[in-house]
Amino acid sequence: MARLAARLRTYAARERLLTVLLVAYIVMIPLDPSLPRRSLRLLEPRVYAALVALLVASRGLELSGLPARAASRLLAKLRGRPGLLYSSIVLAAGASAAFMTNDAALFVYLPLVMSVERILGAPLTGLYVLVALSVNTLSMASPIGNPQNIYIWQHYRLSAAEFAAGMAPYTLAGLGLLVVYTALLRGPPARAPPPPPVRLDKPLAAASLAAILGVAVLGSLGMQYEALLLAVALVGVARPRALGAVDAPLLAVFALLFIEFGEASRLAASHIPVPATPMEAMLLAAGLSQAVSNVPATVLLAHLVPRRLWIPLAVGANVGGAGLATGSMANLILLRLTRVDTRSYHRYALPYFAALLGASALLLALG
Template identity: 35%
Template sequence: MPNADEVHIARTSVLRKLIAFALKEPVLAILVVVLVALQCTRPQPWPTLPRLVDWPTVMTLAGLLMLTKAIERSGLLMWLAHRVVHHVRSERALACLLIGLAVVLSMLVTNDVALFVVVPLVLSLHALTALPVKRLTIFLALAVNAGSILTPLGNPQNLFLWQVGGASFGAFVWALAPLCAVLTALLYALAWFAFKARPLDLSGDAAKEPVDRAYAGVAAVLFVAFVLLADSHHAGIGLAGVAGGFLLWRRDAVLKIDWALLLIFVLMFIVLRSVAALPWVHETVGHLGLHTPLRAYVAGAVLSQGISNVPAAIMLAEFTKDWRALAYGVSVGGFGIAIGSLANLIAVRLSKERGVWLPFHLVSIPFWLVAGVLGGWLLLNR
């Protein structure tokens, strides 16, 4: 039998591990706590909770995570990034190029994967010549939020709204293209004044990034096939093929994905749909009149500032079927307060820069206000 000291040490160790986990994955920890609280105050049978999850969305996200991980580990993205910046001559040109790279990548391989390419690239270039890393980090966070608006692949909230809205891939892109174009143009206009035209010498960037061509090629082909299957509402078949193939050939594409993100997404469905079903919540949100596009848009843009745009999309989808207005709202909601989009938190975390939050909000909050006006005008006039 363990003595009292051993029991105390064991409990302390468990507590420390739980605290460390909560600090590492705060969103996941909060969702678990809220779920436990809901089950204590308004219990539901545990076997019924999985029914609240939109599994086609989760399967689509899982497949995309595997495919983007394969492309990332092939070395193709970093090789491309170094090739793109090789002939840059000024700080302003570098900023504009990196913003463009972040925008394009976020359209194709999700906003967080885009950040995992461009932010480390900035840090590696900073080793060659002095760069305004804080400022670049801020603009790259805004860039992936702007670029990811365009496609269902760009971010989790788009993926969810694409699945529940029933629109085709092309129809979704066509609907979101004006907002993406306007906000990207606004970001470039701001960057023109934020970065100087001082000369840079990056000729010493001779990084030889190895590319596994077979890995990259297979991932690219499977990426197109998977998107086509997801577009035809067969994400489960696509996921089975992608996961099975990579487990047999390159299992790192499956084992190294962000499993915590998938669990967070599952818990978001359960928690937020349970919260939305609470009588007082349902009555309060119901009184907002989200049946009109403008109100749904404003609700998405504002609620994202408090709970982030992915949870906002999931929760508000219970009260409005206007996926386009909601997509506009939560897309704009990714700007403003940092919590509006998890990409903002990822960008700052990757940069490892201190004292970035104040300058971030000095840029992002005014950007959110202007974007809110422009987004509302586009929504009502197109």
């Protein structure tokens, strides 16, 4: 018994967010005994199925070694030209995020920057932060770029093309800012020989790319369960271990987030002013993201914001991810994986956030 308690304590300490959400769910039940009965509806099973399908496909792609080889090739080709290398890393990380989610892209590109930092022997704090800002910003380009986009895409029943077209002006504004920021980064050329490649698992890479494409197409057609089946079948047949590598506690975290913030939205409906204009929706989403992170903010607001305001909601949630460290899970990965501290992160991120929010507000006002 004591051993079980010790194991549970260790697990709870390791999975802090899951534990907090689980405790919150249990606490909510006496306040509303109908919650367990309504949980399945609050989960929005179709939206959740699309999210799980994408996380399976994205994990398969990451494990295949394909993104790591692409990143490593950048380093091999450009290691003698630091300015170009830094810009390419930042932009490639953001472009990858649009296809494989922001968190997965971070797990590929942050270790690459760590390697560059090691061979240069100089700190690259600015580059680390720009990689995080890039995956948060450029992932807004596609409905499969991050969890809040998947949620909005599915919740409002948009097509992938409609989503991408709606977000394009804001993504381009973010891209412009990133180019300006990266142009300011300087460093010495690396003198180490080119790095050897990581083994490429070709069947897994092909299956995962096909699964990502399938999720985008089937998700747009409202066939979310079929998308999930396809992703599991393709990745599972290519390499069964890749299915086991899908982050199960993270899936549970998303399920509880959907349920609890969906419920919070219902309870708060009479207390929160429902945004009436695009500007209000964007600012509310960006602001709320600073307090509770952008995925919970999106779930909470999507139940209140009408369909005609999905673009400002998506823009606010995505721009909000580039603000305070709490704005996005990707920022927390940056702080845990590297030696960048919160203060250094904010020194780079907050001016960027202010500029991107201003540019987005201007685009909204013009549009």
